Amino acid sequence: MxxxxxxxxxxxxxxxxxxxxxxxxxxxxxxxxxxxxxxxxxxxxxxxxxxxxxxxxxxxxxxxxxxxxxxxxxxxxxxxxxxxxxxxxxxxxxxxxxxxxxxxxxxGQSVYYAGLFARKDSPIRSIADLRGKSVAFGDVNSTSSFVFPVTMLIGAHIDPVKDLGALRLTGSHANSLAALIGKRVDAAALSFDSYDKAVREHVPGATEVKVIARSEAIxxxxxxxxxxxxxxxxxxxxxxxxxxxxxxxxxxxxxxxxxxxxxxxxxxxxxxxxxxxxxxKMALLSDDLKGEILKKSAER
The missing domain is CATH 3.40.190.10 (Periplasmic binding protein-like II)
Structure with a gap:
């Protein structure tokens, strides 16, 4: 397959x-x-x-x-x-x-950042608040819309398979942001560059989003x-x-x-x-874990 x-x-x-x-x-x-x-x-x-x-x-x-x-x-x-x-x-x-x-x-720098975002009207304030919540990620091979955000969850002692509610793999940063703005998920993982682009291009609803966590420099x-x-x-x-x-x-x-x-x-x-x-960071995500995440993302 x-x-x-x-x-x-x-x-x-x-x-x-x-x-x-x-x-x-x-x-x-x-x-x-x-x-x-x-x-x-x-x-x-x-x-x-x-x-x-x-x-x-x-x-x-x-x-x-x-x-x-x-x-x-x-x-x-x-x-x-x-x-x-x-x-x-x-x-x-x-x-x-x-x-x-x-x-x-x-x-003078060659870095960027991954982030976890929620809507401004959401009670979600931190990674800890994501337990039981639905979250959108991008492509499973994406650094800033999947790998770093998932390891951020793991670092906060949140199991992405067991502790999250619905988990969605949208395929891209823009799709994850759209799912968040459209209230199809409670939070979304994407890069700050992608978010800044959405704001710069006046994507409807982009300014109604807040940052709940920021990665280390990548x-x-x-x-x-x-x-x-x-x-x-x-x-x-x-x-x-x-x-x-x-x-x-x-x-x-x-x-x-x-x-x-x-x-x-x-x-x-x-x-x-x-x-x-x-x-x-990539090594922290075993094939078994990614397989479980893919399986969870397929659930409806």
Missing amino acids: AAILAALALAGCSQPSTAGKGAPLHVLLIPADGGTESGTLADYRPIFAAVGKSAGIDFDLKVAQSYGAVVEAMCNGTADIAFVGPVTYLQASQRGCADLLAVAVKK PYPPIVMASRLPAELKQRLRDGFEGVAKAPGVTPEMIRGYGGAQVDGYDAHFPAARFDAAAR
Whole structure:
């Protein structure tokens, strides 16, 4: 079944890459904000256009249908570059498929945060108040809409399977926020970047939401490249991202990151070791626990 789902998720991305043969590099983006082409493509087209202009490289951008589909595409050769979450990067890296390419920098930092949110009119004030409440999470492979929020619950001695009421896996940050605003759940897990984007875009009801818990700092979602790419091409990509903010003809508005937010630039020498904390969080979620969460989420 897993193989069938992966194949379906990769529909439209099944042709092997022709990287290094003069064709555009295939870029696959995780469906961080709703899973639609338009929103996520609008977020990342400016930065890839800027890098392409400065480095003389063409890119073909597509949005995957799931986080897992991005890992499979990197590993089966149908994607050359990907925008991923820290956990998705680690999954691909552990399979020998992906190398770090670049990480966005804003105000001297390359971090973001996961959060648990409730409606302002809710009596929920803290994680402890979530016992018996319904909670929406994003994709099971998402760092900030699943892995870190679940470990936050565990750290507060709340068993996500036994202690929560209904548990919903919506597939994306935006879907979880919509479920919260629509009063289909009592709380929702998503990144602050996704929440800020919803407020920035005047999503109805977004300002009627409050934060009940904030994660520790998480390494910013990276852009990664396939390990199989030629060394010369990898260096051109690193140089392109590292220098993009100062490249001729590139305006500050083109330097975008997660959620379409403007950033200062990209660090193409970001130490892979900084993702070790995310790896430790990922290790806390055993396959058995994830299986139980998936089972619970299917209950109605």
